[in-house]
Amino acid sequence: MVLVLMVAEKPSLAESIAKILAGGGIQMRRGIATNVWEWNGMWHDQQATFRMTSVLGHVFSIDFPSAYNNWDAVPPIELYDAPTEKNESNPKQHVAKHLQVEAKGANYLVLWLDCDREGENICYEVMKCAQPNMRAPPGGGSKRSLILRARFSAITATEIKSAMAKLGLPNENEAKAVxxxxxxxxxxxxxxxxxxxxxxxxxxxxxxxxxxxxxxxxxxxxxxxxxxxxxxxxFEPRSFWTLRARISVSGRALAVPSDKGRFWERNKANAMRDTLRGKGVARVVRLSDDKRTVQRPRALNTVEMLKAASKRLGMSPAEAMSISERLYTSGFISYPRTETTAYPPTFDLAGALLPHKDHPAWGSYVRELLKEGVKRPEGGVDKGDHPPITPTRCATEFDLAGSDWRLYDMITRTFIASLSPNLKYLRTSVTFSLGNAKAGGTEPTFTTTGRRLLYLGFASVAHWAWRHGPSDRDDDEPEDDDNEDESGEVKGGDELPPGLEPDKEYPLEDVVVREGVTKPPxxxxxxxxxxxxxxxxxxxxxxxxxxxxxxxxxxxxxxxxxxxxxxxxxxxxxxxxxxxxxxxxxxxxxxxxxxxxxxxxxxxxxxxxxxxxxxxxxxxxxxxxxxxxxxxxxxxxxxxTFSPLASSGRPLSKCGRCRRYLNYLALRPQRLHCRTCDETYAVPQGGTIKLYRELKCPLDGFELVYFTTGSKGKGFPFCPRCYSTPPIVEEGLVEAPMGCNQCPVTTCEHSAVRCGVCPCPEERCKGVMILDATSAPRWKICCNQCTLVMSFDDSVHNVTLCPTSCEDCGCRLLDLSFGKKAEREDLRESCIQCDEEDLAGVVETTFARLFARRRGRGRGRGRRGGRGDKGSRGGSARGGAGRGSTGGGDGGRGARGGGGGRSGHRGRGRGGRGRRDDDYAPPTRAGGTTLADFF
Known part of the structure; x- marks a missing residue:
């Protein structure tokens, strides 16, 4: 039995393709990064296990090596000759490792990435991860011969099965172009x-x-x-004047503009008006009917879809693109990135229409269309990429909501309209001369038009194509020739009154002058x-x-x-x-x-x-x-246009060099500037900056400022100079930027050493939980690296750090004082990790949920190894083999020859005490490590 690994671009696509190909008997499991679907079947007359999974877009992204990331140290001109490297786009998702694991032992790799250049590039990213772990061909040779490419344009059973039957090879040239x-x-x-x-x-x-x-x-x-x-x-506006005759036709006043167009001098317009007012009658000198046809819309490509969504739905192109991709991955429309506006000869138009025959909105129209026979549209351009955008599934407002439905509705109506008959209307034009004047004389004639619908055609479903109501043209603008815009939409306008006949005279009520102004674009x-x-x-x-x-x-x-x-x-x-x-x-x-x-x-x-x-x-x-x-x-x-830095902002805190005030600039990017020293200091972005109790940094004398993202977010004090250029970066203790919550200086009462409580319990985070001394009355402990925030209940009146640490886990002990309404005794020397019962109800449940570990997995696992002597994090360790209960185990190897690791979920060192998998069990560091060791 062979193993065939298949990889799609998104999890939803992987699921849809797997269910189409499997037909039943499919099993799903959670992989390292995304879900995996498995089923059995036949592969080239062999029994096979099929394994379908996905990536999450690009696996890798291009960047400069870290040595080129310093804006100050690297002149920009050098970047043109700088090397580049490809790193994981999102290392936390572990997509590369996921592919390596799932490819282990695979005999074949089938790539179901999107069929464009970007998808081709992702194919080679997947191959880079998966190919080394695949089995070699039976007779030797390159593993590349075992890698195949599926090309498809829609997530339908017909399209997917057809792609599976005609697998090709990935296109390396297109990948290199990307x-x-x-x-x-x-x-x-x-x-x-x-x-x-x-x-x-x-x-x-x-x-x-x-x-x-x-x-x-x-x-x-x-x-x-x-x-x-x-x-x-x-643009320079210019005034103009036009003439308009008011003529009574069948009891209706008809306002008819002059064929003379615009007068650029008021006196000439008034003189002509005075000459024409006394004519008394208006005679029809020309009356013509012209049958016109509005062509049905072409098939939608990406650009036309974006333009239509902007004009008709008020959607931004980015929103329309995002929604269309979601509709595609959900199987409602075909691939939304295409330049083609002509249906391929093999495209089954009737088959694409058939699912819509019972739709509550356009079902009756589709049935008539199918009954009359669908005629293949002519015109359009075939760019050789993907077919035009069409619906692949029938849906209603109950299946899709909000903007998803609006875009699907527009795409479907356009598709049906593109297969429908043309719209036809009658355009009637009438020209009047005033008095006994003849057409072609020196005096102006007056012409107007009307439109009458003859056959609604495709506008029966594309309702925007024939718009009723009065023209939206300004009264002082000359009439256009056909009132049709570039998108094929026609303004219906008013029909002309009945009773118009050639050479017949009608009462002239008045001739008026209208003033207008030319308008800029x-x-x-x-x-x-x-x-x-x-x-x-x-x-x-x-x-x-x-x-x-x-x-x-x-x-x-x-x-x-x-x-x-x-x-x-x-x-x-x-x-x-x-x-x-x-x-x-x-x-x-x-x-x-x-x-x-x-x-x-x-x-x-x-x-x-x-x-x-x-x-x-x-x-x-x-x-x-x-x-x-x-x-x-x-x-x-x-x-x-802009203000110099020295004259911007407001005074906030004092500079440690000149003792003058630093100005705070609140506009992006937020920063502090010293006018005297002409120095600019970076500050954290996306929050509020304020002075911190006029306290000073013991390292450089700068006044501390405080950053906060709000009552429910993180906050910490920082020194402007230390934040921008930490004085201890060269020693390898911290990285810029550095707030007080990361400072390892023991003499500063705001440093991480003095305010740290315990290691961050989040897996893979190397941060420390810091008590935010300014968060009262809503006390918080925040990680100085990730976004984890632990909030205490409102009943906690005060939280202070004890000078001692927990003998079991090494965490700093806390004193908690409760308000009078709490009706409970204060807690002295409590450990946030060990004293769970005492702190029950004090810590918000959101924190407990974040701390919870995976349940019911059987064997206990060591979360991380202990720190080495030089302070580096140790390796991981596997716990004992007990199924679903307890399990000690060997600690991981400390990096740089460090000490012992952590066992199980709770034990410390080798063979420490385990805990049940379903217990609240935040990870701890090894062997009573003190907070200073974290640096």
């Missing part, structure tokens, strides 16, 4: 971003952005928004931005939404109004204008477009990846050097 793009984006983006951020944040205080970033796609996207803003501001909507990005080749169909989201998150633009228009901020405007002053190409889409074309040549195998990477880096290295040498041109714009 590697090239990732390295280019990293080196170009980080070099410009570091330089800009350090240069401008060191000079200006009200930038309101933690990072002043640059991106080869992000920056041209921002430039489009700024260009529209510049066009709006440079409006700010781009997100949907319009997507269209412009597609036209100019900025980004890909899958990345456009991310680029727009980035410029919003960076606060370069704001999204305003129900139409979600992108309005540039001062920072975004100054950045683009600065690029245009130094090197206009940096803000143009041409650079990125040329880069994308060359990366596509890598994907097709026409160019080697190394050659493209080197050439593109050479281009941007030269541009970066020129930009940095001419940064003063951009700085002039910043100086005219």
């Amino acid at each position: 590697d090239v793009r990732q390295e280019l984006d990293l080196k170009i983006g980080v070099s410009f971003t570091r330089f800009q951020t350090r240069f401008f944040q060191g000079k200006y205080g009200n930038l309101d952005s933690s990072t002043i970033s640059f991106g080869p796609c992000q920056t041209p996207t921002l430039a489009l928004a700024v260009a529209r803003r510049d066009a709006i501001l440079s 409006e700010y781009l909507t997100e949907g319009e931005m997507v269209g412009e990005m597609e036209r100019l080749g900025i980004g890909t169909d899958a990345s456009m939404a991310l680029h727009i989201e980035n410029i919003v998150n960076r606060r370069y633009v704001t999204v305003e109004g129900p139409r979600r228009r992108l309005v540039p901020t001062n920072l975004g405007i100054v950045l683009i204008h600065g690029y245009q002053k130094i090197d206009p190409e940096l803000s143009l889409p041409t650079l990125r477009s040329a880069m994308e074309k060359r990366i596509s040549l890598v994907a097709s195998g026409a160019l080697p990846a190394d050659e493209v990477l080197k050439e593109e880096l050479d281009v941007f290295r030269a541009k970066f050097r020129f930009f940095s040498e001419n940064i003063d041109k951009m700085d002039n714009l910043f100086e005219a």
